[in-house]
Amino acid sequence: MSQNIAPIIQLDKVAVRIDGNQILRSIDLSIHPGELVMISGSNGAGKSTLIKSILGLLSTTEGKVLVAGLRVGSSAWRGVRQDVGYVHQTTVGVEFPITAAEVVEIGLAARRQTRKKKKEKVTAAMIATGCSHLRNAVYARLSGGEKQRVSIARCLVQSPSILLLDEPTASLDPEGKDEFLAMIEHLHTSRGITVVLVSHDAAQFTRVGWRQLVMSQGQIINDSRLNGTKLNGSEFNESKLEYLGHLAATR
């Protein structure tokens, strides 16, 4: 990955405070176009807050976030914010009547296009993620893996240059996780999409080619690109323990 290319996501001394709690602490981070990034860390480490700051869903209390060179929250950014696809852990109730195709179409909600054009895009995205046969199925009744395929299709209709995935594999079994990650890697290769994936179970993450960041207590405590290493499960735990030990000692 050439580091001469401008970062597609850049965080500069970003801090976020919510209800008096410091969730993110002075984070500096550059992610370049076409990178596959996995952010791991225990619950409460600040992973989801980091993702929401990049999406503009949360305001930063200090520092700035740039996406494709545009400051998140600026009027120029508002016009292009759908270039970032977002998948979170779905909480749609069983009683909510919405079909898989309608979920995918939500990605086009702000686009002024004919219904025919939208339908074509929805179909193409659902074929790309292998869920076109679920078109008229009730979304809430799909399996975890099917729901995630539909969610990725929803992102794809936005023609995103970045995918932000917040714990997308949390409800999947090991086989489902591998299938899902293989699909993401295929989309990354075939479409050049930058992928940032958040997961709390880094210890089970064995795929190659991913830049791995470890977060703890609102900070990035390890970056495999900076130290040139790829963390495996035990290294991740050691890294975390080392940081916590350091924190306890300084207190």
Next chain:
Amino acid sequence: MSFAEILALLQYPPIMRGALVLLAAGTFFPLIGVFVIRLNLITLRFAVMHSALLGAAIGLAAGLSPLPVMMVVNVLLVLGIAVLGKKVGPNLGHITTFFMVLTIGLAFAVLYRFNVPANDSLGLLWGNVFALTRFDAFVTIGFALCIMVLVLVLFPKLTAVLYDRELAFTAGVPSGLIHTGILFAVGLTITLTMGLIGALLLDAVLILPALIAGVTSRSLRGLFVQAMAFGFLISVVGFVFAIGVDIPASSGVTIVGALVLGFVSLVSHIQRRHA
């Protein structure tokens, strides 16, 4: 009462006006009901009704026409809820409950302090679909049609917000603005029509068809279309039933709506058990 006699009754302008208003409200107000149910705005509905009573009390105490004062008070209420809602998150239950209790307390304080006859104020909440003037009928039917046009034009954005506000935002939808707009539409619908057709009938045409469609539909488009279809059906059958057994139209429509809801819920429950 025979069908011919019911048709003969429709020759009377107040009955015909009432029937037309009921059909328009019954067919299009369920569209707003879908948002009330799906965005969990039931407490907002109560808060708006209570603040309408406060508006009516203030209007009568000040010697003003109650309806405009009711609307001003409700616009202020929805503004307050929208502003506070941004600070406390998407669950508006606590805020709306706070305003619901506060406004009813203030309403009774105004009624007592300024010697406003309670019946005059409460009478505005009951309404009577057969006592509408031509102007009232035009306003209600026009408003119902406006709701349908707005939902048609903004359908993709509205449904995105209905599904998930955060995902709607990341798809480029101004979800905060749309959500505030929905709150205003709900407040305006309840305020404007409560005094005209009554609180009971408003509930029957606003909430019940949306609840029924929630049980029967499998898609978002189906939810809106079926809510309108059930609203139309309940209004027609309820109206005929009310005239047939000589009870108020609001009671007839509400009873029919409740029976239909009970029936489809039962069928759905049996189907799920045998699935």
